[in-house]
Amino acid sequence: MHLHKYEKxxxxxxxxxxxxxxxxxxxxxxxxxxxxxxxxxxxxPNNIESNEAFKPENLxxxxxxxxxxxxxxxxSAFYYDLGKDEDGNAVRxxxxxxxxxxxxxxxxxxxxHGFNVAGTNVNMMVEPGYIxxxxxxxxxxxxxxxxxxxxxxxGHHMMYATLEVYE
Amino acid sequence: MQSKEVSASKDKxxxxxxxxxxxxxxxxxxxxxxxxxxxxxxxxxxx
Numbered sequence: 150m151h152l153h154k155y156e157k158x159x160x161x162x163x164x165x166x167x168x169x170x171x172x173x174x175x176x177x178x179x180x181x182x183x184x185x186x187x188x189x190x191x192x193x194p195n196n197i198e199s200n201e202a203f204k205p206e207n208l209x210x211x212x213x214x215x216x217x218x219x220x221x222x223x224x225s226a227f228y229y230d231l232g233k234d235e236d237g238n239a240v241r242x243x244x245x246x247x248x249x250x251x252x253x254x255x256x257x258x259x260x261x262h263g264f265n266v267a268g269t270n271v272n273m274m275v276e277p278g279y280i281x282x283x284x285x286x287x288x289x290x291x292x293x294x295x296x297x298x299x300x301x302x303x304g305h306h307m308m309y310a311t312l313e314v315y316e
Numbered sequence: 317m318q319s320k321e322v323s324a325s326k327d328k329x330x331x332x333x334x335x336x337x338x339x340x341x342x343x344x345x346x347x348x349x350x351x352x353x354x355x356x357x358x359x360x361x362x363x
Binding site: 153156159268269 | 349
């Protein structure tokens with residue numbers, strides 16, 4: 150079969166980019182452990198309190214190490230339950246120092262919700278029956294809005310909180 | 317016989333010239349793809 154010189158060039162480019170794509174995919178999946186945010190860890194949506202992480206006293210931000218935090222959130226129409234502060238008021242604002250590693254764990258009590266810390270890579274779907282989790286390093290200081298980005302009903306636009314990364 | 321050879325070599329030349337524009341347009345498309353991939357990767361890394 151005769152191939153024109155130019156055809157060889159773009160065929161090589163096409164096959165080459167396919168190989169690069171598969172290598173990147175394989176590296177991400179097998180070496181870095183990248184996976185969908187709800188990766189088969191199940192929970193009873195009618196009784197998420199039965200899971201240790203989503204007991205009312207464990208909701209919100211918990212410091213586990215010097216630079217490591219866990220943020221447990223119960224999502225329901227149209228509210229993110231971030232736990233309560235010392236005075237018993239509902240927490241609407243989370244503060245973490247710059248450079249800290251935060252593990253976000255979110256579960257839904259009713260319908261499908263979204264969980265997006267706008268302006269960061271924290272963006273996941275929260276499906277009833279599954280725990281969505283994502284660990285990330287908060288390296289850019291600022292105040293970010295946590296929004297529900299999956300339409301969940303009439304009060305969808307009211308479903309938000311804030312996360313501040315301070316220096 | 318001779319005329320056939322002449323027309324064959326002419327065809328070859330024609331093919332080579334014809335594909336230059338295709339190579340340029342394919343290269344432009346390839347460059348756009350690579351720029352968008354690299355852009356998305358940089359966005360992912362910086363946030």
